[in-house]
Every structure is written in structure tokens, then in C-alpha cells.
Amino acid sequence: MTQPLLTVENLNVGFATRSGIVQAATDINFEIFPGEVLAVVGESGSGKSVTALALMRLHPENTIITGNVNFDGHDLLNMSDRDMRAIRGSDVAMIFQDPMTAMNPVFSVGNQIVETIRVHDSSVSKQEAWTKAVDLLKLVGVPEPKQRVSQYPHEYSGGMRQRAMIAMAIANDPKLLIADEPTTALDVTVQAQVMEVLHEVQAETGSAMMLITHDLGLVAGSADRVQVMYASRLMETGSIDQIFYESQNPYTRALLESIPDIDGLNEELSPIPGNPPSLLNPLVGCAFRPRCKFAQDVCATEVPPRISVGVNHTSRCALALELPAPAGASAGDAS
Ligand SMILES: Nc1ncnc2c1ncn2[C@@H]1O[C@H](COP(=O)(O)OP(=O)(O)OP(=O)(O)O)[C@@H](O)[C@H]1O
Ligand SMILES: [Mg+2]
Structure with missing residues (x-):
């Protein structure tokens, strides 16, 4: 390699x-x-x-x-x-x-x-x-x-x-x-x-x-590859397809939903509610938690682990392996 x-x-x-x-x-x-x-x-x-x-x-x-x-x-x-x-x-x-x-x-x-x-x-x-x-x-x-x-x-x-x-x-x-x-x-x-x-x-x-x-x-x-940052941390790293169609990170997904589709066909844009946290205080738990629709108790107390979710695809999210399939992840969309 x-x-x-x-x-x-x-x-x-x-x-x-x-x-x-x-x-x-x-x-x-x-x-x-x-x-x-x-x-x-x-x-x-x-x-x-x-x-x-x-x-x-x-x-x-x-x-x-x-x-x-x-x-x-x-x-x-x-x-x-x-x-x-x-x-x-x-x-x-x-x-x-x-x-x-x-x-x-x-x-x-x-x-x-x-x-x-x-x-x-x-x-x-x-x-x-x-x-x-x-x-x-x-x-x-x-x-x-x-x-x-x-x-x-x-x-x-x-x-x-x-x-x-x-x-x-x-x-x-x-x-x-x-x-x-x-x-x-x-x-x-x-x-x-x-x-x-x-x-x-x-x-x-x-x-x-x-x-x-x-x-x-x-x-x-x-x-060739993309990495997504949020509030000082790397949230997800993967290939273009992994990030755009197979994201296993709530922040990446929210970011994608907040922009027009690459093909210009995005039905409705949904801005991410709330604001990023101040970086002045040490962040407890996951920095995206207050804005995350998937957040659970564990996210409030534990730094999200880096989890391998595919070949050369990592996500920093305690729930990375439990998230539902991303919207628009059908085979047809990935072409
Ligand atoms: N010299 C500095 N002293 C204190 N804080 C700083 C300094 N430089 C950057 N920061 C803070 O570090 C954080 C990250 O800044 P950075 O410039 O890397 O953001 P960015 O992701 O490049 O944003 P943008 O997309 O606006 O360029 C910000 O909160 C910024 O205010
Ligand atoms: Mg910058």
C-alpha cells in the first residue's frame, strides 16, 4: 500500500x-x-x-x-x-x-x-x-x-x-x-x-x-476524499461517495441538508438550527449534541469516539453505527 x-x-x-x-x-x-x-x-x-x-x-x-x-x-x-x-x-x-x-x-x-x-x-x-x-x-x-x-x-x-x-x-x-x-x-x-x-x-x-x-x-x-470539521474536531472522513451518500455522521448529514443538492434538485433546504459552541471552554461530550436530532444521553458526557464505519471511512459519533440510512442514499442517487 x-x-x-x-x-x-x-x-x-x-x-x-x-x-x-x-x-x-x-x-x-x-x-x-x-x-x-x-x-x-x-x-x-x-x-x-x-x-x-x-x-x-x-x-x-x-x-x-x-x-x-x-x-x-x-x-x-x-x-x-x-x-x-x-x-x-x-x-x-x-x-x-x-x-x-x-x-x-x-x-x-x-x-x-x-x-x-x-x-x-x-x-x-x-x-x-x-x-x-x-x-x-x-x-x-x-x-x-x-x-x-x-x-x-x-x-x-x-x-x-x-x-x-x-x-x-x-x-x-x-x-x-x-x-x-x-x-x-x-x-x-x-x-x-x-x-x-x-x-x-x-x-x-x-x-x-x-x-x-x-x-x-x-x-x-x-x-478524492473529504473531511468534515465541526467545533475544532474532525467529525467524518471518507471518499466523496461515502460522505455525500453514505454519511454516518449527524453533522455531515445536517450540513448536506443545508445546502442545495449538487444536481440542483434539492427539494427543501433545512438550515442547521442553533449555533456552534464557544471554543473557549473545554467541550464536554459531543459539541454537536445541542443541534443534533439523533442525540442521546451518552452524547452529553462522553467525547464522541472515532469509529470506523467503512473502508477508510471514519465518523466521530457515539451512534455512528446505529444511525438510520441517510436520506437520499438509494442506489440511484449515488450514481
Ligand atoms: N490567533 C487566535 N487567537 C485566538 N483564537 C483564534 C486565533 N485564530 C483562530 N482562532 C479561533 O479558532 C477557531 C478556529 O478558527 P479557524 O480560522 O481555523 O476557522 P475556519 O474553520 O478556518 O473558519 P472559516 O471558514 O471562517 O475560515 C475560531 O473560533 C477562531 O476564532
Ligand atoms: Mg479559515
Whole structure:
């Protein structure tokens, strides 16, 4: 069997604040295999970005992190800052929601790509790196790349800037791309174009991708596997079909019922009642319990266990094996 590229075990991420510890990621366990696209979904504040930033060690100072993260044989959480810098931007690269936070406004796009290349491999000449920058801009669909490579980020439209950031992220052929809501700041048509670019690039480079998104429609069309987060915990992990048609987790099901069907035929949307809990106090029992229509007494007191509910399909729910078949799980729907 193929070895995972990334293995995350018992990852906890907390922030020491004046009001107490905000537990933003709790007991997170997952793997990413070479070349696959793993989508991470879940409502705002569930810990998606915090998890990704902790993997990249881009977290703020007040962060308390425990657990194990193995990336391609490297112990990411315990390696020196220097070794981490060598891996970040070369073997693992991140694409952010807002390119302006990742790009430097005072350098041309070309210069920033050149810098990204040369900081990891000083044997590449400036000229060679510049030529590569033009090729990369072309690959991500920036028109007239030879001219536009000399322009500054503010001279690019939002969609073009996002393409430029993808170019920068893939400049050193990363084995893993982490894309955190790469298209939310863009309008719908440009979103689709940028996603297409991301996919072409991912297919071309063969890199694995962790795609963080709110957009379940996007997930259905672009990921191999999905994991669903709620209130700092990973609630369910599985293939697209397992999550969309065979979910064994009440939160996943509620999330799916709250969005239009991927085929646009969803009869009636049912929003999830209530709000996610505060992460400031330690969560007792299952965080989704107050909003869960299946909740039972055990859910109030016990942290929901991770239960294997199928091949490479896990659910964090005490009742995972007892839930009724999901709505719309008929054979016809799964096609
Ligand atoms: N530096 C910080 N200090 C304190 N709390 C933080 C900090 N960064 C994030 N949090 C909290 O951690 C929780 C998880 O945040 P995170 O940004 O990971 O959510 P998310 O799932 O990415 O949400 P979104 O979909 O809105 O991007 C939130 O409750 C957030 O307020
Ligand atoms: Mg986020």
C-alpha cells in the first residue's frame, strides 16, 4: 500500500488568550496520500485554517500545539525553524484566500516568483528563474505572461492575482499544496476558472492537495476524499461517495441538508438550527449534541469516539453505527 505523504496524529491546537484557552483544533487525525485531493469542509470557525496553519508552523506565538505531524519522513512539529523554512515553500506550499496577504506589494510578481525559486535553490540563476516565472504564469493562464511578469500585484485583477499566487506556490514543485479557501474572494465565474487552473496544475505536477473550502459543490467536483470539521474536531472522513451518500455522521448529514443538492434538485433546504459552541471552554461530550436530532444521553458526557464505519471511512459519533440510512442514499442517487 502507498505510504501517506502526510500523517497527522492527535493534533491539538489552542490559543492562550486573556479569557482562557481557545481550543481551535482537538484530537485531529488524518492522512494525505501522494497525488490525492483531500477537501476539508465545515462551518466558519470549525478549525480548518488553524489546522492548516499549524501544519505549516505559521501559527501565532500564543499557540499551544501538541501531537505528531509527519510529512514525507520529517517530524514537522519538532524540526528546527530553519529546517521548516526549507520545507515551507518548496515541499509544502500554501495558497491563501487573499493573495494580497501573501504577496509583497512593492515587488513585481516576477521578482517574487524568482525569489521563491532562488531562496530554495541558489544554483538557479536570476535569468533562469525569471524564464521559469514566465512559464509558470503561462501555465496558470495569466495572459501575456512575458509582459505581465514585470507588473506589480496591484496591477493584477483579483482572479489574476490568485493565479499568480498559485504560480508562486507551485514554483518549486511542492509535494503538497495547501489551499485555504482559494476562491472565496472571487466572483463565481472567476472562481470556476481559478479552480480549473488549480486542478490542471495539480494534475500536471502530481502534487497532493489539501483543499479547504466552504463550498460543498466544489468538493464534489474536485476532491478524492473529504473531511468534515465541526467545533475544532474532525467529525467524518471518507471518499466523496461515502460522505455525500453514505454519511454516518449527524453533522455531515445536517450540513448536506443545508445546502442545495449538487444536481440542483434539492427539494427543501433545512438550515442547521442553533449555533456552534464557544471554543473557549473545554467541550464536554459531543459539541454537536445541542443541534443534533439523533442525540442521546451518552452524547452529553462522553467525547464522541472515532469509529470506523467503512473502508477508510471514519465518523466521530457515539451512534455512528446505529444511525438510520441517510436520506437520499438509494442506489440511484449515488450514481
Ligand atoms: N490567533 C487566535 N487567537 C485566538 N483564537 C483564534 C486565533 N485564530 C483562530 N482562532 C479561533 O479558532 C477557531 C478556529 O478558527 P479557524 O480560522 O481555523 O476557522 P475556519 O474553520 O478556518 O473558519 P472559516 O471558514 O471562517 O475560515 C475560531 O473560533 C477562531 O476564532
Ligand atoms: Mg479559515
